Amino acid sequence: MTGSILSACLVAALTLASPADKTTPPAAEPSAPTDRYADNACVQCHRDLPGRSSEIVELQWKHSVHYEANVGCDGCHGGNPAVRPDQFESTDALKRAAHQRRNPEFLTMRRSQDGIVSNTTGRSVSYFCGKCHDQIKEKHLGSPHGDFGDPTCLYCHGQGSHKITDATPQIIDTAGRAEAGRCSPCHEASTMAVVKQIKQTLTETEQRISESGQLYNELESWGYRNLELEKLHHHVGEVHSKLRQIFHSFNMREIDNFAAEIQEVTDHTTETHELIKRQREVRRQQTVMGVLAVCLLLSFAGLLVYYKHSFLDPMHTQA
Numbered sequence: 001m002t003g004s005i006l007s008a009c010l011v012a013a014l015t016l017a018s019p020a021d022k023t024t025p026p027a028a029e030p031s032a033p034t035d036r037y038a039d040n041a042c043v044q045c046h047r048d049l050p051g052r053s054s055e056i057v058e059l060q061w062k063h064s065v066h067y068e069a070n071v072g073c074d075g076c077h078g079g080n081p082a083v084r085p086d087q088f089e090s091t092d093a094l095k096r097a098a099h100q101r102r103n104p105e106f107l108t109m110r111r112s113q114d115g116i117v118s119n120t121t122g123r124s125v126s127y128f129c130g131k132c133h134d135q136i137k138e139k140h141l142g143s144p145h146g147d148f149g150d151p152t153c154l155y156c157h158g159q160g161s162h163k164i165t166d167a168t169p170q171i172i173d174t175a176g177r178a179e180a181g182r183c184s185p186c187h188e189a190s191t192m193a194v195v196k197q198i199k200q201t202l203t204e205t206e207q208r209i210s211e212s213g214q215l216y217n218e219l220e221s222w223g224y225r226n227l228e229l230e231k232l233h234h235h236v237g238e239v240h241s242k243l244r245q246i247f248h249s250f251n252m253r254e255i256d257n258f259a260a261e262i263q264e265v266t267d268h269t270t271e272t273h274e275l276i277k278r279q280r281e282v283r284r285q286q287t288v289m290g291v292l293a294v295c296l297l298l299s300f301a302g303l304l305v306y307y308k309h310s311f312l313d314p315m316h317t318q319a
């Protein structure tokens with residue numbers, strides 16, 4: 001009997017001492033592919049045009065973030081994608097109707113062969129993209145690059161004008177001229193030092209945000225709440241975006257100030273996490289000790305009962 005009490009207690013103590021299991025959410029169901037642009041006149045007509053147009057549709061735009069985000073040709077170029085072939089007598093009339101009220105910024109974009117690094121240059125590119133990326137447009141126009149008119153949004157984000165892919169710090173290319181670095185046509189070794197510094201600040205801050213988020217998740221799973229820390233951890237997407245917006249100013253002081261604000265919160269998260277973790281550890285040890293003490297007492301009581309039955313009970317002694 002004593003043995004079984006002891007082993008049951010041991011199991012209880014071990015269960016209490018081991019950390020709780022993490023549960024993983026079930027994977028999302030993949031959705032069936034459909035042509036989201038079946039009714040979009042721009043896509044349907046341009047896809048079948050010879051040369052550059054079909055290349056833009058099939059080889060570039062379809063592999064872009066904009067295709068994924070449901071930004072069609074009209075999102076950038078304007079015009080009317082809802083016209084239907086059966087409403088017009090000729091393809092030309094259909095085209096003219098679709099092309100009406102296209103984005104005038106397009107006409108002011110400078111497309112010439114004398115750009116330093118690309119043949120679409122100038123501030124008008126920023127106004128064109130800035131219809132939707134307004135904050136970044138402002139920062140870019142106020143940056144040394146905006147002033148200079150080059151590099152544009154397209155130079156940094158596009159592989160070809162329409163294959164615009166996910167933004168990452170890898171765009172900040174620190175390779176020199178000999179290795180055909182993307183930033184080196186205009187940046188010599190001296191300014192490249194600042195380029196490297198910006199890249200490092202950006203990468204480190206992004207990593208800090210994500211690591212700190214994991215710590216805060218754990219804190220929350222322990223029932224901990226802190227309004228101050230939630231301002232970062234419950235709005236990671238927005239904070240991340242703001243950092244990336246500010247980055248487009250290419251102003252070291254502005255970027256450093258915002259990075260420092262973030263660091264203050266992530267440091268506070270780490271300290272809080274350590275403190276709460278230590279408190280939980282102490283509490284768990286106390287519980288384990290308590291359980292063991294109770295078990296010991298129970299075993300001792302069991303022993304006494306056994307002793308009484310075996311040696312002191314008159315019935316037992318007679319038999």
Ligand code: HEC
Nearest residue numbers: 041042045046073074077078079080081091094095098099
């Ligand atoms: C029925 C066919 C057709 C439709 C529909 C159509 N386009 Fe075009 N588009 C053309 C052709 C053909 C050209 C080549 C230049 C020309 O003939 O005007 C062109 C040229 C363009 C250009 C290059 C600039 C220029 O004006 O030359 C842009 C940008 C463009 N189209 C955007 C659009 C957008 C956005 C839509 C939808 C709102 C659209 N197109 C709908 C046939 C079409």
Ligand code: HEC
Nearest residue numbers: 042043046052053056057061066071072073075076120161
């Ligand atoms: C994210 C914005 C964006 C989207 C979406 C977009 N375009 Fe463009 N497009 C541009 C820009 C910027 C240029 C001018 C840059 C250049 O030609 O270098 C341009 C230029 C063009 C041109 C002229 C190319 C040339 O060589 O003269 C055509 C044609 C065109 N786009 C068609 C389309 C079609 C068709 C779609 C939809 C499948 C589309 N675009 C979607 C931004 C966009």
Ligand code: HEC
Nearest residue numbers: 065069071075076128129131132153154157164165166167
């Ligand atoms: C009609 C609105 C619209 C226009 C105009 C537009 N974009 Fe976008 N863009 C979006 C949307 C929506 C997304 C996806 C959501 C997001 O990340 O903001 C996106 C995503 C992006 C991303 C990826 C961001 C990331 O999180 O990695 C880049 C880079 C980008 N756009 C650059 C451009 C450039 C360059 C132009 C001009 C040639 C442009 N956009 C014009 C709406 C637009």
Ligand code: HEC
Nearest residue numbers: 116117144148150151171172173182183186191194195250
């Ligand atoms: C078409 C030329 C050109 C290209 C390409 C270019 N830049 Fe610049 N950049 C400039 C000019 C001009 C300035 C302002 C004068 C200066 O500081 O050299 C500048 C300034 C900067 C500054 C501020 C330097 C300081 O001392 O404050 C940074 C950082 C920077 N660029 C980063 C980049 C990165 C990253 C890339 C590559 C993605 C890049 N640049 C590509 C022209 C260019």
Ligand code: HEC
Nearest residue numbers: 126129133136137140151152153156167168169171241244
């Ligand atoms: C000198 C290069 C350069 C230029 C010019 C530039 N960008 Fe960026 N952009 C970047 C880099 C690098 C990142 C990613 C930063 C990161 O991952 O931290 C980025 C991030 C972005 C994002 C993602 C923002 C988010 O909320 O996550 C968008 C959208 C974007 N850029 C659009 C633009 C537009 C629009 C322009 C022109 C007005 C532009 N960029 C000009 C280099 C550039």
